[in-house]
Amino acid sequence: MTAALEAVNLTVERSKQTVLLDVSFGVAPGEVYALLGGNGAGKSTALLSFLGLLTPKSGSARVQGRSVTDDLTAARRVTAYLPEAATLYEHLSAHENLAYFLSLAKAAADRAAVDRALDRVGLQPEARDKRLGSYSKGMRQKVAIALALLRDTPILLLDEPTSGLDPVAIDEFNTLVRSLADDDRAILMVTHDVYGACQVADRIGLLRKGELVGGFERPAEGRIDTEAVHAAFAGRTVA
Amino acid sequence: MSWGSSRVSTIATAEWRLWMRSKSAIAALLAVVLIIAATSVLTAVRFTEERQERAHQQEVAEETFLSQPARHPHRMVHYGHYVFRTPPPLAIIDPGVDSVTGQSIFLEGHRQNTAMFADTRASANVGGFQTLSPASVYKVLIPLLLIALGHGVFVREREARTLAPLLAQGVSGVTLYAGKVLALTALSAALLTPMLIMSLIGVASGEAASVSLAVVAAYGAYLLVWSALIVLMSAALRTRGVVLGCLVFVWLSWSLITPRLAVASASAAEPSPGKLETDYQLKADLRKLGDGHNAADPAFNALKANLLAEYDVDSVEELPINFRGAVAQASEADLTEVMNEYAERRMALEIRQSHHANGFGWLSPTLAVSAASRHLAGVDLETHHRFLREAEAVRFDFVQGLNKSHVEELSYADDIHRNQSAEASRRARISPENWSVLNEFRFQPATADERFGAAKAPISMLTVWLTTLIAVGVFASRRLKP
Known part of the structure; x- marks a missing residue:
């Protein structure tokens, strides 16, 4: 199946510093992919690349098989973006x-x-x-x-969506995200919330200093192992 | 296209909604509207009165001259006459040079008096509003309001981090730029309503509709220049303080610094000799031409010889014409030629200085719109010079008309013996019918075509400013990043 979202050897510089280096991953329709990483890991940069708000130095961010830089309008038409801290008026x-x-x-x-x-x-x-x-x-x-x-777009980009929410609201939100994925939407979520990511994601990519250093996948039954992800996140082991 | 344009209007409407919900924006808007209303009403009332008053004074001056009793013709030459420059209808928007050049001239023989009665009743009675004209409010104050309301159009979105969600909706940077410019343009258009009303009052007072609307359009273009610049800076710079600081600097530069620089540069490039020096030189040149009051002045020997030969007589007493009148006539023609030479030289210098200063419109659209406004409203330096020339033509005609009566209606014998007795003095007077040599003077503004021609250069400057800023704005907005 063609990935709805795909980063292909994506390298991005901001203020002349490399913040994403040769990152590749894909998100299929009906899938929740969580990019997990600490502050400055490059999570939001990856997200903004899919919106065409940042231009890759090399590689590409692709939406429904087409490079965002080649057809920005089409990419934005099929993409809904939930910014961090819900910046509205x-x-x-x-x-x-x-x-x-x-x-x-x-x-x-x-x-x-x-x-x-x-x-x-x-x-x-x-x-x-x-x-x-x-x-x-x-x-x-x-x-x-x-x-x-x-x-009502087939692709959702969520930037730290549960940041600052209370536990009940987080649970409600995660339930909502799962139901949206079940409607065949491709969801890319960037977060530093290990527990939340494990609860809702089908796959997790671990970013560290701009590089994708590990990945986790939901088993056929149950959820991704929070402890393993947490250990990898903290740099103790990488699954 | 409708897809994009409807987004543009949506963005503009959102900007208006923000302003309408901001107490500080409403307060600033109300303050400016009050100032516009006050200056518009006061200037309209003042110039309507001025127009009527000067037209009335012109009639009174003419009636007074014509109703003079029998007099010696040369007494009438010095009795003199007044001409008034009636302000054009659009002076209610832009008084132009009216307040500094003087509005009336006393016309008499052998002299070209300067225009007098520049407006000095400036401010005390209405709290200073009379020193402000609608033109100055639109040139200087409205841009400040646009800066106050518009400097944050992009930078506010960036600071509130709403720019990324906006762009994520598929809105291009250019569409956002157009929407923000439209919001400020619509505000400018709303603020131009009082000026539009005043231009219509001008039309009702006899002004051509084309120039009246062109004045409003020139200010519209000027405010659009500001709108484009404000949105561009807000999009290109990162923080509100920097945007505001830069815009205030530009405002100071365009409205205050460059105009003074232009005047200083014009004075340096085209220095004018001092008035005392010029007057001294003129008097010296005139003195060489002889004293027209003294028929025995050797300067008129040639004239005397020519007349004696022409009439084949031996003395001025035998001439069939009044030799003293002939001397006055010839002297006036010679003096006028020299005075006109000086006047034309001074006016040419003033025009060169004016053109030099107007060239600074390439550095300041405020100067460009000022020049366009003065030309279109018919209150420019060229119009004042035309008034001076027309007034001089009236002066020369009536003085020479009286001199002609002096030559033909009064005998030389009666003239030279006029101080011997009351009866002799009476005989040296001529009938008041001779005063009809005075032409009626009604100063009219230049035609619409002439004014459009004069305004071509500053209008071109405004067009270049506008096109450049919009082009740069579109270019910058294509690269808009949150």
Whole structure:
């Protein structure tokens, strides 16, 4: 099966420093792939490369088989992006934020569809017309996830999606991500949350100083072994 | 295309929504709207009154001259006459050089007086608003408002990290740039409404619709230059403080520093001799031509000889014309030629200085729009010079008309004996019918075509500024990164 997302020998420089070096991996439709790494490992750089917001020095980031740099518009049309810390507009309400972003994405969604998405992510109806300035981080994250849902794209890019969420919200989010993957979406998630990654991912790639230094795969039954990943993450062993 | 353009308007609308929800933006907007309204109303009222007052004074001056009783013709030459430069209808937007050049001239024989009564009733009675014109508000204050509201259009997105999600929706950097520029342009257009109303008042007062709208369009282009620059800087620079600092520096440079530099450079490149020096030199040159009041001045010996030969007589007493009048007539023609030479030299120098200073429009669009506005509104230096020339033509015609009456209507004998008795003095007067030599003077602005012609260079400068900034903005926005 053609990978929905594919990094092919991807090397990226930022401010004249190599932050990704010869990284290769793929994410198939229906699969959740977690790129795991510490601060500065190059996780977000990989994600931004798939959005065409960074240009590879060599290699390529490919979306549905085509290099992002060759057809940026097509890549962005099929990709929904959930930024770290759910960066949305604080002076707008949830409804207004979603209407604005969906209008820019040319995604058709009426008010009922928006409310269904907000129901699905669990944002209380009474909060939906209040400005995001009064929202908690978790509530903002829900709006951002709703946006990703409403874009209804086959590919989701999630940047530290559970950062700052409480444990209940993390569980809800992970459940949601799994259900989205079950709808045949390809999901690339970058995170430093070992537990969360093991809970939701089908495969995990371990990034260290810009290089992919290890990988884990969900067994036929159960989840990826958190202890093994944690040990590899901490540099004790690499599975 | 509609796909992109609808995104552009969506982005612009979002920007407006942000401004409308910001108390500081609303406060700044209201303050500027109040200033525009105050200056527009005050300038409109002031110049409407000025137009009526100067037109009225012109009529009064003419009536006063024509209603003078019988007098010696040369007394009427020195009694003199006033001409007034009625401001054009668009002076309610841009008073131009009106406030510094003077608006009326006293016309009399043997002298070219300077224009006087430059506006000095400036500020006290209305808290300083009279020193501001709508043109100066649009040139200097509105860009500050655009900077205040617009400097963050991109850098705010970058700081709030909303730029990446925006681009991730498939919106190109160019579309974002266009949307942000459209937001500022729409704001500028809204702020131009009072100027549009004033230009329509100008049309109602007899101004050509084409030039009236062109003035508004010139300011529209100028504000678009600012909008394009503000969005470009916001996109290209990384932090809000740097963007704001750079824009304020550009504002200072365009609005305050470059205009002064232009004036200083023009003065250095085309130095003008001092007034005292010029007046001294002129007086010396005029003195060489003889004293027209003294028919016995040797400077008029040739004239005397020619007239005696022409009429085949032996003395001026035998001439069928008044020799003193003939001397006054010839003297006036000679003096005027020299005075015109000096005046033309001074005006040519002023025009060269003006062109030199206007060339700085390539460095400052504020200077370019100022020049375009003055030319289009008919309040430029060239118009003032035309007023001086037309006033001089009126002066020369009525003085020589009176001198002609002096030659033909008053006998030489009566003239030279006029101080011997009251009766002799009475005989040396001529009928008031002779005062009709005075031509009616109604100063008119140049035609629309002439004004468009004069404004061509600064309009080209604005066009180049606008095209360049938009091109650079599009180029930079193609490489937009979060």
